Amino acid sequence: xxxxxxxxxxxxxxxxxxxxxxxxxxxxxxxxxxxxxxxxxxxxxxxxxxxxxxxxxxxxxxxxxxxxxxxxxxxxxxxxxxxxxxxxxxxxxxxxxxxxxxxxxxxxxxxxxxxxxxxxxxxxxxxxxxxxxxxxxxxxxxxxxxxxxxxxxxxxxxxxxxxxxxxxxxxxxxxxxxxxxxxxxxxxxxxxxxxxxxxxxxxxxxxxxxxxxxxxxxxxxxxxxxxxxxxxxxxxxxxxxxxxxxxxxxxxxxxxxxxxxxxxxxxxxxxxxxxxxxxxxxxxxxxxxxxxxxxxxxxxxxxxxxxxxxxxxxxxxxxxxxxxxxxxxxxxxxxxxxxxxxxxxxxxxxxxxxxxxxxxxxxxxxxxxxxxxxxxxxxxxxxxxxxxxxxxxxxxxxxxxxxxxxxx
Numbered sequence: 001x002x003x004x005x006x007x008x009x010x011x012x013x014x015x016x017x018x019x020x021x022x023x024x025x026x027x028x029x030x031x032x033x034x035x036x037x038x039x040x041x042x043x044x045x046x047x048x049x050x051x052x053x054x055x056x057x058x059x060x061x062x063x064x065x066x067x068x069x070x071x072x073x074x075x076x077x078x079x080x081x082x083x084x085x086x087x088x089x090x091x092x093x094x095x096x097x098x099x100x101x102x103x104x105x106x107x108x109x110x111x112x113x114x115x116x117x118x119x120x121x122x123x124x125x126x127x128x129x130x131x132x133x134x135x136x137x138x139x140x141x142x143x144x145x146x147x148x149x150x151x152x153x154x155x156x157x158x159x160x161x162x163x164x165x166x167x168x169x170x171x172x173x174x175x176x177x178x179x180x181x182x183x184x185x186x187x188x189x190x191x192x193x194x195x196x197x198x199x200x201x202x203x204x205x206x207x208x209x210x211x212x213x214x215x216x217x218x219x220x221x222x223x224x225x226x227x228x229x230x231x232x233x234x235x236x237x238x239x240x241x242x243x244x245x246x247x248x249x250x251x252x253x254x255x256x257x258x259x260x261x262x263x264x265x266x267x268x269x270x271x272x273x274x275x276x277x278x279x280x281x282x283x284x285x286x287x288x289x290x291x292x293x294x295x296x297x298x299x300x301x302x303x304x305x306x307x308x309x310x311x312x313x314x315x316x317x318x319x320x321x322x323x324x325x326x327x328x329x330x331x332x333x334x335x336x337x338x339x340x341x342x343x344x345x346x347x348x349x350x351x352x353x354x355x356x357x358x359x360x361x362x363x364x365x366x367x368x369x370x371x372x373x374x375x376x377x378x379x380x381x382x383x384x385x386x387x388x389x390x391x392x393x394x395x396x397x398x399x400x401x402x403x404x405x406x407x408x
Contacts, residue, residue: 024375031368034361035110046359056358060366064104070209079165103373191331207243290319
């Protein structure tokens with residue numbers, strides 16, 4: 001009787017695996033359709049224009065690249081700093097890093113309009129350009145994380161897991177610094193051009209990467225009818241809250257510093273007060289729904305629950321998209337101040353706010369990047385053993401029962 005029930009469970013699990021894989025593949029196909037449409041008809045079919053050249057695809061891409069760096073922080077805490085709770089999650093952390101980075105680069109490459117010309121970018125380098133640096137940073141990240149996973153999953157290579165983890169930790173810090181530097185060195189835009197963006201991007205990577213990790217981990221535990229042990233849940237909940245507070249503080253500091261300078265005051269009013277959708281996304285989408293509500297869920301008096309932690313992580317991810325939309329698109333919508341101190345007049349819409357509404361092809365392309373990350377994660381988790389195996393005796397906390405399948 002038990003054998004028949006187990007066989008039925010295995011068949012049901014296999015069926016759902018193929019359903020999830022098919023859903024991810026459909027998202028990838030939608031992304032390819034969006035890229036093909038933009039390549040065939042030009043970016044005129046999108047909401048992008050000559051003034052807003054980074055649209056919705058870049059919001060998806062930057063989120064995935066930043067989160068890919070941050071999700072590896074879970075492995076780094078285990079391998080570099082020796083915390084057994086996080087070391088058990090290092091393989092899953094590495095898989096998610098590769099999946100998210102692949103999804104982000106999928107969007108970036110196909111948003112070029114002429115993706116076949118990427119070979120030019122790969123063979124001709126201008127080392128004064130931050131974009132050229134990132135070619136090495138992204139490819140290096142894939143290589144280092146792949147080697148790191150090998151040392152974790154091959155018993156004979158376990159002795160090298162700590163140096164490999166240290167290399168991955170250093171590289172992910174450099175990669176996020178490079179991503180933040182793309183904007184920090186862009187002095188032509190009043191929204192960018194400040195060194196504060198580098199620590200802000202580092203903090204965002206910690207928060208967003210951990211949020212993505214918690215969503216995937218919670219899904220895996222629920223899929224296997226398991227409960228996350230309370231001491232581990234408490235640690236990860238507090239860590240996420242710390243990262244969310246740090247990002248919120250640095251974001252507000254960035255806007256306060258910008259508002260201190262008279263030349264940026266009008267721009268700050270635009271994105272924070274009278275810019276239409278941008279203040280709504282910032283205060284409602286990021287500050288309230290993406291920061292304050294998650295913190296309330298994580299700091300509840302009863303210690304929170306698995307569902308509350310999952311809801312908080314999903315809200316943090318939603319707030320990340322809202323913040324990036326304001327930062328990337330809102331920063332371009334504000335007109336360029338080409339000659340500070342002078343008033344310009346021409347027929348080229350000088351001083352006018354650029355309008356933007358995302359088109360279906362670019363949204364499809366962004367969803368395709370998420371689909372790539374989803375498919376890699378689903379297949380990797382199915383083929384290899386990435387479910388964390390916890391040893392609660394190593395947890396310096398109150399004893400709690402180990403994760404066990406629920407009885408039915």
